[in-house]
Amino acid sequence: MVEVVLPGETDFDAWRTSARRLRLAGIEPARVQWRVGEGSGALFDGQVADAPPGQPFTAPRAFLDLAGEVLLHRSAHRLDLLYRLLWRLREEPRLVEIVTDPEVAEAQRMAKSVRQAIHKMHAFVRFRRVEGEAEETYVAWFEPPHRVALASADYFVRRMANLRFSILTPDVAVHWDGQALTSSPPIANAAPADDRLEDLWRAYYSAVFNPARLNPKAMTQHMARRYWRNLPEATLIQGLVGQARERTHAMVQADPTKPAPRAARIARQRSAVPALDPAAEPDTLTELAAAVNACRRCDLWRDATQGVPGEGPRQARLMLVGEQPGDQEDLAGHPFVGPAGAILDRALAEAGAPREDFYVTNAVKHFKHELRGKRRLHKTPNAGEVSACRWWLDHERRLVKPKVIVALGATAAKAVLGRPVSVIRERGEAGLTPNGERAFVTVHPSYLLRLPDEAAKAAAYTHFVRDLRAAYALSLAA
Numbered sequence: 001m002v003e004v005v006l007p008g009e010t011d012f013d014a015w016r017t018s019a020r021r022l023r024l025a026g027i028e029p030a031r032v033q034w035r036v037g038e039g040s041g042a043l044f045d046g047q048v049a050d051a052p053p054g055q056p057f058t059a060p061r062a063f064l065d066l067a068g069e070v071l072l073h074r075s076a077h078r079l080d081l082l083y084r085l086l087w088r089l090r091e092e093p094r095l096v097e098i099v100t101d102p103e104v105a106e107a108q109r110m111a112k113s114v115r116q117a118i119h120k121m122h123a124f125v126r127f128r129r130v131e132g133e134a135e136e137t138y139v140a141w142f143e144p145p146h147r148v149a150l151a152s153a154d155y156f157v158r159r160m161a162n163l164r165f166s167i168l169t170p171d172v173a174v175h176w177d178g179q180a181l182t183s184s185p186p187i188a189n190a191a192p193a194d195d196r197l198e199d200l201w202r203a204y205y206s207a208v209f210n211p212a213r214l215n216p217k218a219m220t221q222h223m224a225r226r227y228w229r230n231l232p233e234a235t236l237i238q239g240l241v242g243q244a245r246e247r248t249h250a251m252v253q254a255d256p257t258k259p260a261p262r263a264a265r266i267a268r269q270r271s272a273v274p275a276l277d278p279a280a281e282p283d284t285l286t287e288l289a290a291a292v293n294a295c296r297r298c299d300l301w302r303d304a305t306q307g308v309p310g311e312g313p314r315q316a317r318l319m320l321v322g323e324q325p326g327d328q329e330d331l332a333g334h335p336f337v338g339p340a341g342a343i344l345d346r347a348l349a350e351a352g353a354p355r356e357d358f359y360v361t362n363a364v365k366h367f368k369h370e371l372r373g374k375r376r377l378h379k380t381p382n383a384g385e386v387s388a389c390r391w392w393l394d395h396e397r398r399l400v401k402p403k404v405i406v407a408l409g410a411t412a413a414k415a416v417l418g419r420p421v422s423v424i425r426e427r428g429e430a431g432l433t434p435n436g437e438r439a440f441v442t443v444h445p446s447y448l449l450r451l452p453d454e455a456a457k458a459a460a461y462t463h464f465v466r467d468l469r470a471a472y473a474l475s476l477a478a
Contacts, residue, residue, distance in 0.1 A: 003033045006079075010147050012068050019083050029087050034079035059089055062096045069111035072147045081107060117145050121152040124227045126163060129197070135178075138165040141189040141230060147171045153181055173199075198232040205233040209255070211244035212251060221363050285314060285399055288392070291364050298388040300366035300381070305330045310361025310396050318475040319402035319437075320360045321343075321393065323411040323444060328377050330367035343445035344408075347465045353472035359400045363415035364389045386415050395433055402477035405437050406471045409444030427468070429474065438478055442467040 002022070006014045022032060067082050070071045075081075088095055098104055099206050108436070127138035142149075149169045156165065157176055167174045173355055196459035228234035282288035301307065308325040311334060320336075328338035336344050364460035365385055370377040376430035381389075393415055397405070407430075418434050423441055432440040443464060451457040 001033055002027055002031055003035065006034070009036050009478055010072055010150065012071050015071060015079065015082070016064070016067070019086050022083065023086055023090070029080065029084045032080075032083060033238050034083070051413045054440050059086060060093065060096065063089060066107055066111055068097055069114045070107050072114045072117075072151060073110040074146050075110060078110060081110075095115060114146050114148060114151075117148045118152050120144070120224075120227065121148055122155050124223070124231060125156070125167060126150075126231055128193075133164075135164055138163060138230075139168065140165070143170060143230070144224070145226075147355045150183060191353075202233055202236055206236055206240065206464045208234075209290060211240070211247040214241065214244045214248075216241060278457045282395055282399070285310075285396075288395055288399065292392060295389075295392070297391065300364065300368050300385060301388060302368065304366040306333050308333055308335055308362065308367070309392075310359055310364060311335060312359030312361075312400070313357065314400060316357060316359040316400055317403045317478065318353075318357070318472060319361065319397070319400060319405045320408060321412040321416055322360075322362045322408045324364035324378075324381055326446075327367065327369070330376075334361055339449055340444065340446040343448055343461075347445065347461065347468055350388060350465045351469035351472060353468055356445050359396070359402060361393065361396055363393060363412045365392055381411060383414075384419045390415055394435075397437065400436055402475075404440055404471055404475040405433060406442060406468070408442060409447070412444070413441050415441075427457045429469070438474060440467070440471040440474060442471070 004018050070078050070082055081103060085095065085107060096104055100106065121142060121144050125140045125142050127140045130137045130139055149172050153174045162178065164178055165176050168187050168189060170186055173184045175182045200299060282291055289309035292309040295301060295307055308329050322336060325335060326338045326340060329335055345355060364381045368379045368381050370379055405416050407416045410421055410423050413423065415429065416433055416439055421441060423443060426441050430441045433439050448457060448460050448464060451460055
């Protein structure tokens with residue numbers, strides 16, 4: 001029997017080194033005894049011979065990832081299980097893909113349980129401020145079902161990067177000082193019993209608790225009772241659940257609430273919109289702008305506040321075409337007035353191309369979005385919506401008669417050129433449109449807002465300014 005002593009319960013590198021040497025030396029799983037703690041570690045005292053030459057063995061990445069998760073499980077036999085799997089991998093290199101294998105299935109169940117424990121730790125750790133510290137410092141006590149404190153720590157660092165905090169668990173204490181993440185042996189629950197923010201948190205929890213959607217079984221599945229003793233809101237749960245039936249009945253019997261001001265404004269705007277003759281062609285930009293709001297060529301009007309027509313001089317030599325209105329454009333009724341519009345205005349100014357000389361519009365005239373809570377998040381228009389709205393863009397081109405059209409992004413380029421366009425491959429002058437205008441393709445300014453790297457964002461912005469300068473010069477020469 002070979003005894004292997006690991007220095008820590010979650011020391012994956014030590015387990016991997018030991019297991020690899022055992023496997024190369026041909027030590028069968030039945031002859032290995034794993035334990036954690038202090039000891040001589042017989043693996044390194046001459047009881048295991050070096051592997052014979054010419055017998056390399058490499059475990060697949062999928063197994064190593066699985067082993068890293070299983071090692072965090074509290075099962076006493078997880079180390080034996082992992083070594084049995086490793087032993088079989090030489091003859092069965094794709095073993096971890098056989099989910100019906102009993103040992104693989106057991107390891108996968110352990111890994112899933114560990115991932116769930118990480119998720120629960122992210123959700124249910126509650127920090128309390130330590131009073132009297134020179135720097136703002138928070139401490140939390142948590143009892144995870146598995147040894148996942150270190151695996152969960154990066155999540156809290158990302159969310160609380162500018163604060164000092166410690167997470168105390170029965171296994172390990174994790175500390176962030178604003179610069180480095182460290183760990184120490186477990187510390188008894190030294191977290192404050194309460195802090196001044198918890199009354200606000202409990203008030204918020206009570207306010208958002210919806211008795212009509214209460215499902216006690218589902219609630220306890222997602223927020224198991226063992227976590228309640230560390231959750232400040234847990235003191236409210238029994239009372240809220242007990243009042244749920246009565247509160248739901250009161251909600252059903254209550255008089256309807258008045259619609260929100262924005263909803264009422266949308267209803268008034270829509271009721272005032274005249275019927276649109278689908279065959280009528282606008283003779284002026286003013287007529288076109290009034291008719292856009294009555295457009296029913298696709299279903300986007302149903303969720304938008306209003307249609308957003310283009311704006312600019314009738315005889316503009318250059319037309320800028322974006323994708324669609326955003327949230328702020330939808331509310332204001334004007335194109336490019338939100339964050340992307342601010343980028344566009346700044347870039348035009350640096351390019352020496354005054355916006356007031358251009359006609360600015362979008363390929364789609366209504367804001368397409370999806371609701372996330374109270375936020376309306378942009379959704380890209382599909383081919384049918386772009387095609388339906390091309391009727392308006394064609395009339396804008398007919399009335400303005402631009403010499404050059406700048407397509408901002410792939411959706412706009414498809415509407416202008418009538419075909420799918422790769423902005424990366426066709427950026428710059430893209431030839432003539434089917435109507436005879438000169439087309440120029442570049443990125444949409446919202447693309448610059450999405451770039452996470454500041455250096456990349458600065459380079460992309462410089463390129464965007466260069467594109468606008470070239471398009472403006474092209475319009476003056478046309």
